Amino acid sequence: MVSANREMAVYCFDTxxxxxxxxxxxxxxxxxxQHALxxxxxxxxxxxxxxxxxxxxxxLTNYETARDYLDWE
Incomplete structure (x- = not known):
């Protein structure tokens, strides 16, 4: 499972x-x-x-396989 924590948010500002x-x-x-800047x-x-x-x-979790980018079921 992917998770975020306070340390990650603080690091964004420190950077x-x-x-x-x-x-x-x-x-x-x-x-x-290396995306923020x-x-x-x-x-x-x-x-x-x-x-x-x-x-x-x-x-974003619980990914599903889709037929294409318009598959919004």
């Missing part, structure tokens, strides 16, 4: 703060990928936005 302070981000205790679908988070950020987690 952003380190990025904008030109510091090295602390190593995570989990596989975080490189997702071209959204404009990058600006340093001035950090105090206003909130973190929510959505975990």
């Amino acid at each position: 952003l703060v380190a990025h904008y302070n030109s510091e090295q981000a602390p190593p995570p205790a989990f596989d975080e990928g 490189r997702d071209r679908r959204f404009p990058p988070i600006q340093a001035k936005e950090l105090p206003y950020l909130q973190c929510t987690v959505s975990i």
Whole structure:
């Protein structure tokens, strides 16, 4: 089962703060990928936005095999 915890949410903020302070981000205790600062679908988070950020987690589980992307049964 996939789960998220407080440590993961805190790490997200620590990574952003380190990025904008030109510091090295602390190593995570989990596989975080490299997506937060490189997702071209959204404009990058600006340093001035950090105090206003909130973190929510959505975990998709119970996957089902589908015929195609339109299979929404």
